[in-house]
Every structure is written in structure tokens, then in C-alpha cells.
Amino acid sequence: MKSSVKVQLSVMMFLEFFIWGAWFVTLGTFLPKNLKASDFEISNVFSTQSWGAIIAPFIIGLIADRFFNAEKILGILHLIGAALMYMMFKAENVATFYPYVLAYMILYMPTLALVNSVSFNQMKSPEKQFPSIRIWGTIGWILAGLIISYVFHWDNEQNNKANDTLRNTFAMAGIASLILGFFSFILPKTPPRKAEQGASVSQILGLDALKLLKDKNFLVFFISSVLICIPLAFYYQNANNFLTDVGMKNPTGKMTIGQVSEVLFLLLIPYLFNRFGFKKTILVGMIAWVVRYLLFAYGNAGGMAFMLILGIALHGICYDFFFVSGQIYTDAKAGEKHKSSAQGLITLATYGIGQLVGFWVAGYVGEHYKSLVPAKLADGVAPTAAEAAERASQYGVFWQHVWVIPAAIAAIVAILFLLFFRNDKKTTNNL
Numbered sequence: 001m002k003s004s005v006k007v008q009l010s011v012m013m014f015l016e017f018f019i020w021g022a023w024f025v026t027l028g029t030f031l032p033k034n035l036k037a038s039d040f041e042i043s044n045v046f047s048t049q050s051w052g053a054i055i056a057p058f059i060i061g062l063i064a065d066r067f068f069n070a071e072k073i074l075g076i077l078h079l080i081g082a083a084l085m086y087m088m089f090k091a092e093n094v095a096t097f098y099p100y101v102l103a104y105m106i107l108y109m110p111t112l113a114l115v116n117s118v119s120f121n122q123m124k125s126p127e128k129q130f131p132s133i134r135i136w137g138t139i140g141w142i143l144a145g146l147i148i149s150y151v152f153h154w155d156n157e158q159n160n161k162a163n164d165t166l167r168n169t170f171a172m173a174g175i176a177s178l179i180l181g182f183f184s185f186i187l188p189k190t191p192p193r194k195a196e197q198g199a200s201v202s203q204i205l206g207l208d209a210l211k212l213l214k215d216k217n218f219l220v221f222f223i224s225s226v227l228i229c230i231p232l233a234f235y236y237q238n239a240n241n242f243l244t245d246v247g248m249k250n251p252t253g254k255m256t257i258g259q260v261s262e263v264l265f266l267l268l269i270p271y272l273f274n275r276f277g278f279k280k281t282i283l284v285g286m287i288a289w290v291v292r293y294l295l296f297a298y299g300n301a302g303g304m305a306f307m308l309i310l311g312i313a314l315h316g317i318c319y320d321f322f323f324v325s326g327q328i329y330t331d332a333k334a335g336e337k338h339k340s341s342a343q344g345l346i347t348l349a350t351y352g353i354g355q356l357v358g359f360w361v362a363g364y365v366g367e368h369y370k371s372l373v374p375a376k377l378a379d380g381v382a383p384t385a386a387e388a389a390e391r392a393s394q395y396g397v398f399w400q401h402v403w404v405i406p407a408a409i410a411a412i413v414a415i416l417f418l419l420f421f422r423n424d425k426k427t428t429n430n431l
Contacts, residue, residue, distance in 0.1 A: 001122055001123060001124070001129060005122050005188055006132075006133070008186075008187055008188065009118070009119050009122065009133045009187075009188075010133055010136040011136075011183065012074075012115055012118065012119075012180065012183065012184070012187060013115055013119070013133055013134060013136045013137040013140070014136040014137065014139060014140040015140060015176055015179060015180040015183065016111065016112070016115045016137055016140070016180065017137035017138065017140040017141040018140030018141065018143060018144045018176050019078075019081075019108075019140075019144075019173050019176045019177050019180065020108070020141065020173075021140065021141030021142070021143075021144035021145055021259075022144040022147075022148070022169055022172045022173035022176060023085070023088075023169045023170050023172075023173040024049075024236075025144075025145055025148075025240055025252055025255055026148060026154075026155055026166055026169050026240050026252055027045070027046070027240075028042065028046075028236070028237050028238055028239065028240045028241040029155065029160075029166060029240045029241040029244050029251075030166045030167070030169070031045055031094065031097075032241060033157075033160060033161070033166065033241075033244075034160070034164060034166055034167060035091070035092075035093055035094050035097060036093075036094075037094045038367065039362075039363045039364075039365075039366035039367040039370065040363045040364075040367055041094045041098075042237060042363060042366070043237065043359045043360050043362060043363025043364075044098065044363075045094070045097070045098060045101055046233070046236065046237045046359040046362075047356050047359045047360065048098075048101050048102045048104075048105040048106075049105050049109070049236075049351070049355065049359075050351065050352050050353070050355045050356035050359065051102065051105065051106065051352075051356070052105035052106045052107075052108060052109030052110075053109050053347065053348065053351035053352040053355075054348060054352040054353075054356075055106050055109070056106075056109040056110040056112075056113065057344060057348065059106075059107075059110040067192060068192065069189055069190055069191050069192070070114050070117040070118050070121070070190035071114075071118050071184050071185065071187040071188070071189065071190050072184070072185065073110075073114060074111055074114040074115065074118065074180075074184040074187070075180075075181050075182065075183075075184030075185045076181070077107045077108070077110065077111050077114075077181075078111065078177045078178075078180045078181035078184060079177075079178065079181035079182070080107055081104055081107055081108055081111075081174075081177045081181070082174045082175075082177040082178040082181060083174075084100050084101075084103055084104040084107070085104065085170050085171070085173050085174030085177055086170075086171075086174050087100040088100045088101055088104065088170045089167055089168075089170035089171050089174065115137075117190055118187055118188065118190045119133050119134075121188070121190040122188050135263060138259050138262065138263055141256070141259050142256040142259045142260065144172075145252045145253050145255055145256040145259075146253050146256060147172070148169060148172075148252045148253065149250035149251070149252045149253025149254070150250060150253050152165070152168065153165070153250075154166050154168050154169060154252075155240070155244065155250065155251055155252045155253075156249075156250075157244055209334060209342035209344070209345040210345065212333065212334060212342060212345075215333070216420075216422075217333075217421055217422060218333055220416075220417065220420045220421045221282075221326065221329065221330075221417075221421065222346070222349065224286075224413055224416065224417045224421075225322075225326055225346060225349060225350050225354065226349050226350060226353060226354040226357075227354070227409070227412075227413045228286060228289065228322060228354070228410065228413050229350050229351070229353075229354025229355045229357075229358050230354065230355075230357060230358035230361055230406065230409050231289050231293065231358070231406030231407070231409050231410045232289075232318075232354075232355060232358060233354075233355045233357075233358025233359045233361070233362050234293070234358065234361075234362045234365075234402075234403070234405070234406040235292075235315075235318075235406075236355075236359075237359055237362045237363075238362060238366070238399075238402065239255065239296075239312075240252060240255060242296065242399050242402075242403075243255070243301075243308065245392070245395035245398075245399065246300055246301045246308075246392050246395055246396055246399065247300075247301040247302075247388065247389075247392040248301040248305065248308060249301075254309065254312060255312055257309065257312045257313050257315075258312050258313065258314075258315030258316065259315070260316075261313045261314070261315055261316030261317070262315055262316040262319055262320060263316070264316055265316035265317055265320045265321065266316070266320050266324060268320075269281070269320060269321070269324060269325060269328075272284075272321075273325070273328070277423055278325065278329050278423065279417075279421055279422075279423050281321055281325050282321060282322055282325050282326065282329075282417070283414060283417065283418060284317065284321050285317060285318060285319075285320070285321030285322030285323075285325065286322060286410055286413055286414035286417060287410075287414055288314050288317040288318045288321065289318050289322075289406070289407070289410035290407050290410045290411045290414065291311075291314060292311045292314040292315075292318055292407075293311070293403045293404070293406050293407035293410065294403070294404075294407050295307040295308065295310055295311035295314075296308065296311045296399070296403040297399070297400045297403035297404050297407065298400065299311065300392070300393075300396055301392060323350070326346065327343065327346070330342045330343060330346050331343065361405075362406075365402055365405050366402060369398055369401045369402060370398075372394070372397055372398035372401060373394075373395070373398050374390075374391045374394040374395060
């Protein structure tokens with residue numbers, strides 16, 4: 001690969017995830033604090049990510065991969081996305097905001113596959129070359145969070161309350177989307193592939209891989225993957241708002257610790273597979289979800305702040321040890337014939353169905369415990385230091401109840417997986 005092409009792909013990947021990290025991390029705080037959204041309304045907004053994941057295969061498989069160059073579709077989607085970001089920036093209530101975020105996620109989720117297609121098309125050895133490109137996406141996500149917290153301080157609770165500063169995250173994401181939209185048209189050409197042009201609808205949606213569910217082990221893994229996405233949704237929907245409520249400073253910047261750990265733990269997966277096998281590795285990932293949420297439930301932003309930081313840092317284990325390990329297992333289990341279909345099926349089931357259910361459950365739990373939320377302060381009234389500490393303590397009680405639920409769900413999933421999944425020597429040898 002030419003160095004100039006590598007730079008182009010790295011910039012593309014950086015902007016792709018900078019855009020997502022620039023607004024999605026703080027969305028859980030923006031909705032209740034700035035748009036006065038209820039827990040059910042917050043769930044509906046976050047569910048747009050799942051609807052985007054469900055609809056994405058149709059856009060990519062039935063339109064983009066068959067008729068147009070991937071880089072051109074990428075550019076068009078991000079240019080439209082920039083306009084939608086501007087409308088989200090201008091929205092004054094959830095009713096106005098929702099249609100724009102739904103349209104945006106339906107268009108954004110397919111771009112995650114498109115940037116991979118553009119990248120892989122330029123590589124002779126993707127398994128060796130892709131990681132050095134993909135890591136720039138993580139760097140983009142991290143930088144977006146650091147800018148929000150440490151450069152502009154948009155997530156400072158008092159600053160946001162007085163000046164509506166979190167709204168600016170959509171403007172930043174929109175500008176980045178505009179840049180990537182135009183930049184995409186100078187990316188290396190990625191024309192439709194003949195194999196993709198002839199693919200059936202069932203292949204595109206991963207339905208060909210349903211026959212793998214006849215295997216008991218894969219069925220147990222599949223069900224576990226869907227169920228573990230319920231506690232995952234709690235993190236995406238609630239973490240930033242939780243850290244803000246309990247008084248942690250620069251919450252968005254501190255949440256980037258999770259992405260740093262994701263990179264570090266990703267490097268350990270090959271060693272752990274060889275040392276402990278698939279079942280033990282994925283169980284560690286499940287148990288990490290339990291530990292993370294218990295740390296959130298019983299930690300605070302004062303003397304127990306280390307518990308919150310540790311909970312954030314566990315993101316690498318939570319995500320990599322389960323989802324990345326699961327992708328590798330799926331690849332080995334499916335075989336050459338059903339590799340693409342199997343990955344498509346897992347993605348549809350987890351990011352689509354699993355997280356959709358998870359966001360709804362998170363909304364229901366938050367609404368159920370809303371009586372524990374401290375009374376809102378009048379506009380323009382800043383609490384004293386003592387009042388702020390008392391409110392943080394009251395919020396702590398509310399969030400303790402909320403976080404215990406996904407911890408319990410993750411524990412149940414881990415127990416079921418431990419009891420019913422059996423190591424398959426043949427598949428294990430292929431990992």
C-alpha cells in the first residue's frame with residue numbers, strides 16, 4: 001500500500017469515529033439536561049442507533065454494493081449527515097430532535113461498513129494492515145472527548161446549564177461530517193464487486209447463517225450475545241449523564257479512558273485465546289460487565305472516585321473480550337461459505353435487536369426509579385457547595401438502583417453461558 005493511500009485511509013477512519021464520539025457520548029446528558037427528555041424519550045432516541053443497524057444492510061447490500069462506488073456513497077451520506085447534524089443543533093425539544101437523529105443514524109450506521117470496504121479494497125493483507133488504519137478511528141473518538149472536556153468544557157454542568165454548551169457538540173460533529181463528506185470523493189476508488197452484485201437478500205442480511213443455530217454451542221453463544229447487549233445499552237445511554245449527576249469533573253474526557261483500554265486489551269486477545277481458550281476469555285468479558293456496574297453503583301466522585309475510573313477502564317475487557325472474541329469465534333465456526341453471512345447475522349442481532357431491547361429496558365428502569373431523583377433547581381439558580389454535594393449524594397442513590405439491574409442481567413447471562421456452552425475442540429483449533 002502506498003504511504004499516501006495509508007494517510008488517506010487513516011484520515012478517513014479518524015474523521016469517521018471523531019464524528020460519532022463528538023456527540024454520541026454526551027447524548028445521554030444532553031437529552032435530559034438540555035431538552036428535558038424523559039427516560040422513555042431518551043430510550044427512543046438511543047434506539048435510533050439500533051434501527052440504523054437493522055436498516056444498514058439494506059442500504060449497503062441492496063444499493064451501495066451493487067450500483068455505486070463505496071467512497072461516493074460514503075461522501076453523500078456524510079454530506080447529508082452534516083445537514084442533519086445542523087438540524088439537531090437547532091432543535092429545541094425532543095419531538096423536533098427525534099426525526100433528525102433517526103434519519104441521521106439510518107444514514108450513519110452504513111458508513112461504518114463503507115469505511116471498512118474502502119480500506120480493505122486497498123489492502124493485500126488486511127489482517128496485518130487494517131489494525132494500523134483502524135486505530136486512527138479510536139484516536140478520533142478519544143480526541144473528540146478530550147476536546148469537549150478539556151478544551152471547550154462543554155460538559156461542565158454549570159457551563160452547560162448557563163450557556164447550553166452541550167449543543168455545540170452537534171455543530172462540531174456536523175463540521176467534521178462536512179469535511180469527511182468532501183474528503184470521501186478523493187479517496188481511492190472502490191467499485192461494486194461482482195460477488196456482492198449477485199448476492200441474495202438472505203445473504204446480505206446474514207439469514208443464510210441461521211442454519212448455524214442448529215449447533216447448540218453457537219445457539220448458546222448467539223443468545224448470550226443478544227442478552228449481553230442489554231447491559232451494554234445501559235452504559236451507552238446512561239454513563240455520561242451518571243458521571244455528570246454524581247459530580248465528576250470532565251466526564252466526557254475521562255470516558256476516553258475506556259477507548260484507551262480498548263486498544264490495550266485488544267492486543268491481549270490472541271494470547272488469552274491460546275492460554276485459556278474461547279469460553280474462559282468470553283466469560284471474563286461477561287464478568288467484567290458485572291464488576292463495572294457494581295463499581296458504578298457503589299462508587300462516587302469523592303473518596304470513591306477510583307471506583308468510577310476503574311469502571312470506565314474496564315470497557316476494554318467488557319467490549320474486546322466479548323464482542324471481538326465473539327467475532328473471531330463466529331468467523332471460525334461459520335467456515336468459508338458462511339463467514340460474511342454469520343458476521344452480518346451477529347451484527348444484526350447484537351447492535352440491532354439486542355441493543356434495541358437494552359435501550360428500552362434502560363428507559364423503563366430509569367423511569368421506575370425516577371422518584372429517587374432530586375428535585376430540579378430553578379433556572380439560573382446555582383447550588384452552594386453543600387447543596388451540590390447533597391444533590392450528588394441523592395443522585396448516587398438513584399444511580400445505585402439503576403446500575404444494579406444491568407449488573408444482575410450480566411451475571412445471569414454469564415451463569416447461563418458457563419452452564420450451557422461447551423468448548424468445541426475442532427472450532428477451538430481454528431481460532
